[in-house]
Amino acid sequence: MSETKYSSDLLARAAKIKLLLLDCDGVMTDGRVYFLPDGQGGIFETKGFDSHDGIALRWAKSAGIEIGIISGRQSAAVEERARSIGMKYLYQGRTDKMPLFEEILKDSGLEPEQVAFVGDDVTDLPLLARVGLAAAPANARPEALKAAHFRASSSGGRGVVRDVIELLLKAQGHWSRVMAGYDF
Secondary structure, three states: OOOOOOOHHHHHHHHOOOEEEEOHHHHHOOOOOEEEEOOOOOEEEEOOOOHHHHHHHHHHHHOOOEEEEEOOOOOHHHHHHHHHHOOOEEEOOOOOOHHHHHHHHHHHOOOHHHEEEEOOOHHHHHHHHHOOEEEEOOOOOHHHHHHOOEEOOOOOOOOHHHHHHHHHHHHOOOHHHHHHOOOO
16 A cells, blocks of 8 residues: 555545545455354354454554445444444434534534545445545445546455555654554
């Protein structure tokens, strides 16, 4: 990602972002849902999250970019991921995401152009059309790719969140500070 060249329009959009909203399945995860026995005759659901995305989410928060999830599925694994990262917003179990987005705008006091959203499917199209920076994983549905300002080089669950956050941090002048913490 560090070798990527960004257009001036993309950098201008990314420089304004104060809130990054994410779909979960197909963005934060590869879209697979695992149903496992719970040892008591029941089943529980789990998902896998990318560790590169996790560290990038922490960098974004340290740079003052708030994070949130709007997901169509309800999952305890997503709740834990949001809690462990310290995400400000978590909405699950709704595929109609626009009313939730409007609620977030009202709560945050932000304008749509100050919000980025990463989505991968047709349920994400209204939000992708409304935000200041729309992004999609490399393996997103064609409709989501067409709506995106930024097409990540990584697939969902494989670093797409990291790709988007690197763009934001570079556009906002935070990238060298982040990297300075790892120079030795």
